[in-house]
Amino acid sequence: VSATLIDGTAVAATVKEEVAAAAAELGGVKLATILVGDDPASHLYIDLKHRDCHAVGIESDDRRLRADTTQEELLEVVRELNEDDTVDGLLVQLPLPAHLDEAAAIAALDPAKDVDGLHPVNQGLLLLGRPRLVGATPAGVMRLLDEYRVQVAGKRAVVIGRSRIVGKPMALLLLQANATVSICHSQTVDMARLTTDADILVAAVGVAHLVSPDMVKAGAAVIDVGMNRTEDGLFGDVDPGAAEVAGFMTPVPGGVGPMTRAMLLVNAVAAGRARRAPLASRGH
Ligand code: NAP
Secondary structure (H helix, E strand, C coil), rough: CCEEECHHHHHHHHHHHHHHHHHHHHHCCCCEEEECCCHHHHHHHHHHHHHHHHHHHCCEEEEECCCCCHHCCCCCCCCHHHHCCCCCCEEEECCCCCCCHHHHHHHHHCCHHECCCHHHHHHHHHHHHCCCCCCHHHHHHHHEEEECHHHHHHHEEECCCCCCCCCCHHHHHHHHCCCCCEEECCCCCHHHHCCCCCCCHHHHHHHCCCEEEHHHHHCCCEEEECCEECCCCEEEEEEEHHHHHHEEECCCCCHHHHHHHHHHHHHHHHHHHHHHHHHHHHHH
16 A cells, blocks of 8 residues: 655645735734854745745745854844834744854743744643644644544654654644654664554654654554755655555655745744734733
8 A cells, every 4th residue: 555645735835825815814924034144054944934925925024143143132133023013923043053042042032923932931831732833843744634634633643853843842732632642762762663553653853764664554644854965865754665554644855844834924924813912812
């Protein structure tokens, strides 16, 4: 049996149409981004974010700071954009140059504008089962499962990876959707014992083809978050041969990647909507 390939590009196109309509209905939404330094990959990601905003009618403010920006200068820009009432969503592109304190920069963001869902308040709300702004990648995976009618409640889910940006929020979202969730990481012993039991398997590791076909349960939904760039091209964390075993599988590229881009726009609109809501309905 060959897996149904989950078409992230197609779902992302639908999501972007929804975002365009919602942004217009709100009468305009603005996303601001802060990029420090010269990392070419980061510049590319930021270019794409602004291009995506433009395509759906979200205004954007693109702040690029020198590589030798001090912590205080960075925090000053964060404060300025926090206080700017025309800005709905705000993100600091990671990684920051090594001399800057990433945790302090994230903690300085207004949680109501934190479209990457990285502020401790937003991560805490997710832990409490009251998600507000959740990272675009795990949110995108949930949307893909939903679009393809993959049942989550009562299913066994295994997430490989425990980063604050993908693995942990992913596991919490699956838990909130009533899956029974296990989290694997670099210290996990005999990972295949867990993965071969998983109805839903999410790989967010950063090791090309770590998940071999024999680690996948027949009929499982396999979500490959990995993006491993090598001289030979872009590879996921899952061996494409797993599609012979799985019931559903995301390709790389064309799976989770486009959804991540689209869900950032969803978060910008969600932040804009919440900021316009009456004060009484906000709150933590
Ligand atoms: P990360 O911060 O490096 O975290 C990787 C996680 O994988 C860690 O929890 C690590 O365990 C675990 N791990 C490493 N080697 C392992 C192994 N051999 N067996 C089991 N677990 C192992 O990476 P990330 O930011 O979460 O990203 C993960 C991957 O997703 C990367 O390829 C990244 O490029 C990709 N990504 C894609 C998108 C997208 O839009 N498609 C978005 C974000 C990230 P420890 O905690 O024990 O170190």
